[in-house]
Amino acid sequence: MQPSEISGIIKARFAKAQDSAAGDIIVPGEILLDVARYLRNPPLAFDNLHCITAIDRKDKVELVYTLYSICGHHGLTLRVYLTQGDLNVDSLSEIWKSADWLEREVYDLFGIIFKGHPDLRRILNPYDWKGHPLRKDYSSPAIVAKPKL
Amino acid sequence: MDTAQTKDIYTEEFLINMGPQHPSTHGVLSLELKLDGEIVTGCTPHIGYLHRSMEKLAENRMYTQFIPFTDRLDYVASMNNNLGYVMAAEKLMNIEIPERAKYIRVIIAELNRVASHLVATGTFAQDLGAFATPLFYCFREREKIVDIFDRLCGNRLTYNYMRIGGVQFDLSDDLIDMIKVFIKYMRPRIDDYEQLLTSNVIFLARSKNIGVLTKDLAISYSVTGPNLRASGVKWDLRKDLPYLVYDKMEFDVPVGENGDSWDRYKVRIEEMRQSLRIVEQAIDLLPAGDPTVKVGRIHKPAPSEAYFRTENPRGELGFYLVSDGSACPYRLKIRSPSFSNLAVVPELVKGVKMADLVCILGSFDILMGEIDR
Numbered sequence: 245m246q247p248s249e250i251s252g253i254i255k256a257r258f259a260k261a262q263d264s265a266a267g268d269i270i271v272p273g274e275i276l277l278d279v280a281r282y283l284r285n286p287p288l289a290f291d292n293l294h295c296i297t298a299i300d301r302k303d304k305v306e307l308v309y310t311l312y313s314i315c316g317h318h319g320l321t322l323r324v325y326l327t328q329g330d331l332n333v334d335s336l337s338e339i340w341k342s343a344d345w346l347e348r349e350v351y352d353l354f355g356i357i358f359k360g361h362p363d364l365r366r367i368l369n370p371y372d373w374k375g376h377p378l379r380k381d382y383s384s385p386a387i388v389a390k391p392k393l
Numbered sequence: 394m395d396t397a398q399t400k401d402i403y404t405e406e407f408l409i410n411m412g413p414q415h416p417s418t419h420g421v422l423s424l425e426l427k428l429d430g431e432i433v434t435g436c437t438p439h440i441g442y443l444h445r446s447m448e449k450l451a452e453n454r455m456y457t458q459f460i461p462f463t464d465r466l467d468y469v470a471s472m473n474n475n476l477g478y479v480m481a482a483e484k485l486m487n488i489e490i491p492e493r494a495k496y497i498r499v500i501i502a503e504l505n506r507v508a509s510h511l512v513a514t515g516t517f518a519q520d521l522g523a524f525a526t527p528l529f530y531c532f533r534e535r536e537k538i539v540d541i542f543d544r545l546c547g548n549r550l551t552y553n554y555m556r557i558g559g560v561q562f563d564l565s566d567d568l569i570d571m572i573k574v575f576i577k578y579m580r581p582r583i584d585d586y587e588q589l590l591t592s593n594v595i596f597l598a599r600s601k602n603i604g605v606l607t608k609d610l611a612i613s614y615s616v617t618g619p620n621l622r623a624s625g626v627k628w629d630l631r632k633d634l635p636y637l638v639y640d641k642m643e644f645d646v647p648v649g650e651n652g653d654s655w656d657r658y659k660v661r662i663e664e665m666r667q668s669l670r671i672v673e674q675a676i677d678l679l680p681a682g683d684p685t686v687k688v689g690r691i692h693k694p695a696p697s698e699a700y701f702r703t704e705n706p707r708g709e710l711g712f713y714l715v716s717d718g719s720a721c722p723y724r725l726k727i728r729s730p731s732f733s734n735l736a737v738v739p740e741l742v743k744g745v746k747m748a749d750l751v752c753i754l755g756s757f758d759i760l761m762g763e764i765d766r
Contacts, residue, residue: 266697266698291612291613292612292613292615293615294615294702294709294711294728295615295700295711295713295726295728297713297726297728299715299723299724300724308713310700310711310713310728314612314626314628317633321700340613340615341610341613341614341736341737341740342613342614342615342733342736344736345732345733345736346733349732353448366441367440367441368440368441368444368765368766369441369444370441377446377449378448378449378724
């Protein structure tokens with residue numbers, strides 16, 4: 245299935261979904277769970293949640309979900325924009341099992357709360373660690389400064 | 394013992410910590426096990442003992458400076474990690490590399506895949522109690538590959554060989570001869586391992602029907618690589634989303650039937666044979682020319698994003714690079730295959746014996762360097 249076909253199907257079903265410049269789909273956080281449930285089942289049948297990551301854009305935090313359909317052989321990148329004051333989003337761990345650890349990692353490194361996650365603990369950092377290291381405002385004396393160019 | 398003696402014995406479930414220092418956890422993995430006698434009733438992995446914050450470090454390094462860090466992710470297959478990173482960076486910067494570089498990369502990546510599978514096979518057999526012999530055999534052959542890499546780039550473990558825009562050194566004619574000799578030497582050795590292990594009664598008893606991973610569960614947990622293929626899913630990025638020159642190569646994708654520990658071992662054995670086939674073809678097709686384009690050391694790609702995934706020995710390795718126009722990445726995400734592969738283990742070990750847990754963990758061939766990053 246071509247990316248344009250996939251985005252057409254999603255936009256026909258969800259009016260709030262938008263295309264991004266790079267060909268990804270942007271959905272608001274409040275309908276993420278509905279969109280994910282729809283994507284999991286036919287006709288699109290995305291059976292594999294490959295990767296979840298986040299990007300701290302300072303004014304907002306961008307969540308990036310990389311999905312793939314092994315049976316249908318097509319891919320999709322889903323984006324959710326979160327505002328800095330409200331870093332909450334629904335967990336997808338009931339739909340794809342891989343989301344369990346991937347969401348724990350994003351929580352650990354970015355501090356995003358996944359609502360409905362069965363076991364939202366830190367995963368890479370020690371359980372008593374303070375702060376979320378991949379945030380742009382996180383600072384630690386051990387971090388080497390950027391080289392001057 | 395008769396009932397009069399046993400009725401007073403007090404039994405309960407107990408917790409035991411396996412690791413972080415344990416020979417069968419393949420690195421600093423800690424498993425919190427709940428045991429009922431010898432049966433595992435619960436398993437909680439604790440990871441992060443090797444966390445070096447690679448992703449944060451990348452934000453303060455230039456694109457070229459990060460290549461040696463990728464060696465330290467999956468240190469058994471450093472070349473493949475180099476490859477994944479430089480391919481993502483090249484995608485971000487829109488750099489087209491020469492044909493010769495593509496072939497050299499395929500040759501080197503496949504040789505490293507063989508070396509990695511040798512380590513996996515040897516340590517798996519060791520975990521099952523085949524003390525030392527298979528491990529020594531596998532490391533003996535791995536040594537030959539390491540020698541080739543040593544001659545190629547001067548390093549034996551962390552190679553730092555791939556470059557943005559090509560490779561560090563050209564593949565010389567005597568190295569090609571060395572590789573040809575190695576392939577001739579290696580083929581019968583793989584048959585030797587099979588004679589030693591594949592139909593060995595003890596090996597079969599220990600690994601057949603142990604840790605059965607079903608197709609649906611594997612896909613849902615995003616398990617990739619040989620572990621996914623052992624569950625019967627014919628999915629290999631080299632075939633399904635070909636990069637470099639894999640589409641010009643002729644090779645099969647071995648798949649398992651049951652998804653048990655034995656299938657995972659068998660798929661790796663078959664993959665070694667296929668990798669040797671690819672190396673042979675790539676050497677025959679190797680074009681002449683300069684394997685590197687001059688791109689300079691400081692790259693300032695336009696603000697954009699690139700995600701690239703490659704088929705590593707352990708599964709799909711993805712690098713997600715975000716640029717803000719400066720010389721350092723704004724964000725780098727490493728999607729490591731072992732991370733997702735380990736996530737499924739707690740589900741598989743419920744109800745098995747403690748010794749089978751070691752077998753399942755060994756058959757998954759996890760590596761803590763890329764799980765903790």
